Amino acid sequence: MxxxxxxxxxxxxxxxxxxxxxxxxxATILALIWANSPFSESYQALWQYKMGFTxxxxxxxxxxxxxxNDGLMAIFFFLxxxxxxxxxxxxxxxxxxxxxxxxxGAIGGMIIPVILFxxxxxxxxxxxxxxxxxxxxxxxSLAILKVLGNRVPLSLKxxxxxxxxxxxxxxxxxxxxxxxxxxxxxxxxxxxxxxxFLYFLSYRGYxxxxxxxxxxxxxxxxxxxxxxxxxxxxxxxxxxxxxRQKIKTPEFIDNLVTITNNIKxxxxxxxxxxxxxxxxxxxxxxxxxxxxxxxxxxxxxNLHDWVAYFIIPLFALANAGVVLNSxxxxxxxxxxxxxxxxxxxxxxxxxxxxxxxxxxKLIEIPPDISKLQIVGVSFLAGIGFTMAIFxxxxxxxxxxxxxxxxxxxxxxxxxxxxxxGFAILRLQDSHEK
Numbered sequence: 001m002x003x004x005x006x007x008x009x010x011x012x013x014x015x016x017x018x019x020x021x022x023x024x025x026x027a028t029i030l031a032l033i034w035a036n037s038p039f040s041e042s043y044q045a046l047w048q049y050k051m052g053f054t055x056x057x058x059x060x061x062x063x064x065x066x067x068x069n070d071g072l073m074a075i076f077f078f079l080x081x082x083x084x085x086x087x088x089x090x091x092x093x094x095x096x097x098x099x100x101x102x103x104x105g106a107i108g109g110m111i112i113p114v115i116l117f118x119x120x121x122x123x124x125x126x127x128x129x130x131x132x133x134x135x136x137x138x139x140x141s142l143a144i145l146k147v148l149g150n151r152v153p154l155s156l157k158x159x160x161x162x163x164x165x166x167x168x169x170x171x172x173x174x175x176x177x178x179x180x181x182x183x184x185x186x187x188x189x190x191x192x193x194x195x196x197f198l199y200f201l202s203y204r205g206y207x208x209x210x211x212x213x214x215x216x217x218x219x220x221x222x223x224x225x226x227x228x229x230x231x232x233x234x235x236x237x238x239x240x241x242x243x244r245q246k247i248k249t250p251e252f253i254d255n256l257v258t259i260t261n262n263i264k265x266x267x268x269x270x271x272x273x274x275x276x277x278x279x280x281x282x283x284x285x286x287x288x289x290x291x292x293x294x295x296x297x298x299x300x301x302n303l304h305d306w307v308a309y310f311i312i313p314l315f316a317l318a319n320a321g322v323v324l325n326s327x328x329x330x331x332x333x334x335x336x337x338x339x340x341x342x343x344x345x346x347x348x349x350x351x352x353x354x355x356x357x358x359x360x361k362l363i364e365i366p367p368d369i370s371k372l373q374i375v376g377v378s379f380l381a382g383i384g385f386t387m388a389i390f391x392x393x394x395x396x397x398x399x400x401x402x403x404x405x406x407x408x409x410x411x412x413x414x415x416x417x418x419x420x421g422f423a424i425l426r427l428q429d430s431h432e433k
Contacts, residue, residue, distance in 0.1 A: 020309060027314070032322065043321050068315055069318075069393060070229070072311045076307050077235045080234075090243070091162075101159060104363055109134075110171075118130055121337055133413070136163070145160065145380070175394065179395060186226075201240070212240065216237050242295050316385070335408050343416050354374055379424060
């Protein structure tokens with residue numbers, strides 16, 4: 001019973017991400033059909049529709065596509081930041097032993113695809129795309145594992161989730177260092193001063209979601225205007241959300257018992273409404289509940305569905321609509337390069353580094369995970385959809401043909417990686433039988 005209670009939050013996370021992966025696939029298919037249909041002009045016009053405001057001293061006027069990629073995706077990155085912080089403090093990355101297994105997988109899954117991209121690439125203009133095959137799309141990957149059901153041990157899902165989170169952290173650092181524009185130090189310094197203020201409040205145990213939202217919008221704008229990609233503000237802002245509860249469990253339980261007894265004593269028999277005293281006790285219960293909840297876990301829980309079921313599918317709908325029969329010529333070499341890096345770079349990088357590290361006793365693989373399952377999951381890591389498309393849009397911001405080529409390479413590489421990974425994990429199951 002205890003084990004079930006411990007595992008259920010993670011299993012719920014897997015269920016949400018798996019369902020999101022299916023929705024993501026549907027949004028991708030819809031975007032491709034829409035962009036290549038007789039209504040393709042409406043698809044392009046919708047995402048290029050400008051929104052915002054302009055004054056004499058300030059302008060914030062962007063196409064809808066950029067509001068999604070720069071604005072809504074900052075919320076996605078904020079959630080990633082919350083997940084990273086939680087995992088490092090209380091989760092699967094909170095000790096050297098737990099961190100070692102996914103860390104070696106993530107290192108191999110980032111370095112080998114980059115090296116392979118650089119070796120294959122022959123065009124100096126597409127060199128900036130080296131960061132595209134780095135990250136793994138956790139939603140799509142967990143959706144594949146969800147289809148496999150009980151054939152896949154829970155520890156393998158934990159491994160996939162943990163190294164995908166480390167992968168995301170690596171991708172974030174790459175975006176910050178290599179894919180940001182010319183930097184305005186003054187604006188960036190002001191943003192970091194506001195972040196430092198929020199970090200100080202968090203350290204002192206003070207948290208207000210309204211203050212986080214208000215200062216978060218200002219920090220996001222300062223990042224945007226300073227030349228650093230504004231989604232990074234989401235990651236940094238997440239670390240200002242405290243994980244500690246204001247009260248401990250025994251104190252909460254004592255107050256819960258007191259409030260329950262007071263509600264019983266204040267009950268009015270045979271009346272379908274609450275008494276004034278009961279309403280006061282319920283308000284008191286809400287106050288104590290807010291103090292008992294971890295701000296980070298509560299915020300992560302509330303945001304997860306919005307990100308999984310709205311923001312990421314909307315991102316896919318806005319970005320996956322590649323016109324396959326357009327007048328813009330595709331760069332076939334770039335398509336092949338990215339596809340190969342996702343399929344071979346990820347699979348070889350993760351499985352080879354993990355198995356080598358295990359052989360020399362640097363890590364310990366859980367006994368219920370086989371070598372073939374590691375290879376299978378390594379191929380699933382080649383599903384690089386969301387973050388890969390995001391990096392492609394930054395790398396080739398002024399080259400539509402390279403962006404479209406990169407997206408096609410990502411779609412092909414992700415699709416083939418998913419099929420191979422699924423087949424290997426099914427093969428493992430048939431061998432066991």
